[in-house]
Amino acid sequence: MSEDPVLQAMSELAAALRRFAVEADEVSTSFQRAARMRETGASHRDIAESDGALVGLMAGSLPAMLDALGQFRRRQARALYDEGLSMGKLGKLLRISRQRVAILISQQRALD
Numbered sequence: 001m002s003e004d005p006v007l008q009a010m011s012e013l014a015a016a017l018r019r020f021a022v023e024a025d026e027v028s029t030s031f032q033r034a035a036r037m038r039e040t041g042a043s044h045r046d047i048a049e050s051d052g053a054l055v056g057l058m059a060g061s062l063p064a065m066l067d068a069l070g071q072f073r074r075r076q077a078r079a080l081y082d083e084g085l086s087m088g089k090l091g092k093l094l095r096i097s098r099q100r101v102a103i104l105i106s107q108q109r110a111l112d
Contacts, residue, residue: 009072016068078108
């Protein structure tokens with residue numbers, strides 16, 4: 001049996017979520033440090049220069065996690081559609097519009 005693309009995407013998403021959780025914890029700790037610094041009179045510039053995590057928040061694992069999530073959604077929608085679910089039923093199942101389902105399936109076909 002060939003590799004299941006949905007399971008592969010699920011595994012990649014799980015790994016991305018783990019990396020995101022670690023980074024989110026680090027950012028949360030940075031936010032707490034920044035709040036303490038601000039309460040003691042530090043400027044926003046001082047805080048930004050002392051803790052790059054605040055400045056680079058969006059540059060880390062969040063984009064990778066969102067990409068992995070998109071890949072999983074496209075592969076899942078395509079697999080369910082290939083197994084006979086209608087776009088309307090898929091939309092209800094995935095809690096998105098039928099039109100969005102069509103876009104996901106179309107995007108996955110283009111990548112296959």
